[in-house]
Amino acid sequence: MPIAGLSRWTATYFALALLALVVAQVMLAAGFGYPGDDFMAPETLIVVHLVAIGWLTLLMCGALFQFVPVLVAGRQDNDWHAPLALLLLVLGLAVLLMGFAGLAGLPGGDAEALPLGGVVLTAGFLVVVAKLARIIWAARPLAPPARFVLVGLAGLVLTGLLGESLAAALTGLLPDDMAMALVAAAVPVHAASGLGGWLTVTAIGVSYRLLSMFLLAPEPKGWRSRVAFWACLVAVALLAAHGIAIALALPLPPAPVLIVTAGSLAVAFYAADFVQLYRTRKRRQLELHSKAALAAFxxxxxxxxxxxxxxxxxxxxxxxxxxxxxxxxxxxxxxxxxxxxxxxxxxxxxxFAPVMGRQPTPxxxxxxxxxxxxxxxxxxxxxxxxxxxxxxxxxxxxxxxxxxxxxxxxxxxxxxxxxSRRLANIPGDLWTGDRPRLFLPKLFEENHV
Structure with missing residues (x-):
């Protein structure tokens, strides 16, 4: 793997994402949200956004800040984008959840905070996109994984814009008839663009590189991966066209059927490449993460x-x-x-990378x-x-x-x-220095990796 350096804030993204996951799971185990509440109830929306933004989006952004430079063989720049995006995403999510809590009548909630939460979140999304898209675009011609990520970032922007429109509709900033029509039409597009256009398309792109790297398998670059990419691009473009038609109150094109068709094609051809990765791997003994990835697949x-x-x-x-x-x-x-x-x-x-060749390393x-x-x-x-x-x-x-x-x-x-982070599993004679910081970065420190 080409070393592009370490992103100082990736561990922080991961830690906060895992915290959000556990909180959301505890809520569902306690009967908060669907199926105890309606699918569109504010309680359900709290859990949905805690999972989609707090867990999955923070996880994905942390991984992208680390691995996008790897995807394009670029250099890791530990600038202000990652901490600023993290601040905006966490703050925006907190305000958004406070708004949903207000709609549910929960203590401490304020429904009028919804649009503000959407604005802050969208600002965070744009910081992420500005940073990552600049790195990717500067590395043209793009490798297939980077192309998937670029399409996924477009899905992220679309998700944020649709979410802000829905927040305005839910808090009475639009006339009632317009708000009801917008919610009915835009919610499926918002969900599809977030779960599919942003998270799944990006996960496909990143997994192409990471799985080939960890399995020691040749990265798929044939016609199947190209079909999967174009199907993803068409699906996200149709989602965007559908969203624009909803926002402008234009007649809706027959996009749902086409979106489902394009999405199904993308999954089918990605599945074929996924199987090919495992078949052509040089690492015959699968490690645990690779076995778990099969279950996710x-x-x-x-x-x-x-x-x-x-x-x-x-x-x-x-x-x-x-x-x-x-x-x-x-x-x-x-x-x-x-x-x-x-x-x-x-x-x-x-x-251990900085001391290789100078002392025994695990x-x-x-x-x-x-x-x-x-x-x-x-x-x-x-x-x-x-x-x-x-x-x-x-x-x-x-x-x-x-x-x-x-x-x-x-x-x-x-x-x-x-x-793993605390080096608790390695023999003591292989590590005599200080353990790394758990998840908070050392600020104002040069990156020597």
Whole structure:
């Protein structure tokens, strides 16, 4: 892997993302939000945005600040973009959740804060996009993973703009008839652009590079990856056209069918490349994170099939079940799997790369104990599978119980990340210096990696 340097704020993004994940899971285990409340209830929207922004977006942004320079063989610039974006995203999310709490009538809530939260969040998104798009665009011609990320960043901007429009509608800043029409038409586009256009497209692009790197497999560059890219681009472009038509009250084109078709093609051809990566790998013995990535991939396929079934009218509860498994099984599961490799990898770069050749150093794999962590991954994915089935079958108590198990699996995985970061798994004779800071960066420090 080409070393582009370490992003000082990536560990902070990861820590806050994991905190948001645990809080959201505890809420769902306690019966807060869907299915105990309506799918569009403010309580549900609190959990949805805590997962989508607090967990998945912070996780993705932290990873992108670290790995986009790697994708384009560029240099890591530890400038002001990462901390400013983090501040805006966390502050915007807090204000947004306060607004939803106001709509729900919860103590401390203020519904009028919704538009302000949307503005701050969108500002944070734009900082992320400005930084990453500049790095990517300067590296033309672009490698396939970087192209996916660029399309995903466009999906992020679209998600933010649609979210701000919905915030204005929900707080009475628009006439009632216009607000109702906007909410009914824009919510599906907002959800699709966030879960699909931003998070899934970006995850596909990043996973192409990370999986090929960690599996020691040739990166897919054939016609399948090109078809997957163009399908993603078409889907995001159609989402944007649909959003513009809604905002301008224009007649809506037949975009949903085309978006579903393009999205299905992207998933199908990505799936073929995913299988090819594992078949052509030189690392024959799969590490734990690669096995967990297979479970996340299975969640992507299952979620896509559930979503298609819901769109086709086969069961009203299929769409919520699909959203859940795509959020927690595909994106969340892949995120946890990659963190299990990324956290020790970055810790090794920080602690041992500078002293290689001057003293004995451990391998990256020595920073983890797979036999300790494996049961917690399978516990997590088993809980996701049970919770998905419970949502589809309308069994709320079973869903809550599965979420409680999922909380346990997540906390135990976080413990493994912590042990890797604190160098708790390596022999003492291989490390005699100070342990790295857990998640807060050392400010005003030169990056020597």
């Amino acid at each position: 299975a969640a992507l396929i299952g979620g896509a099939l559930l979503l298609l079934a819901g769109i086709a009218g086969i069961g009203a509860r299929m769409v919520p079940a699909a959203v859940y498994v795509l959020s927690f099984g595909w994106l969340g599961g892949l995120g946890l799997a990659m963190l299990y490799k990324i956290v020790p990898f970055l810790t090794w770069l920080e602690c 391998r990256v794999q020595d920073l983890v104990r797979e036999t300790q962590a494996a049961p917690w991954f399978w516990l997590y994915f088993l809980a996701v599978a049970i919770a998905t089935a419970a949502l589809a079958a309308d069994l709320p108590l079973v869903f809550q119980a599965a979420m409680a198990v999922q909380v346990l699996g997540t906390v135990l995985l976080i413990r493994e990340f912590y042990r």
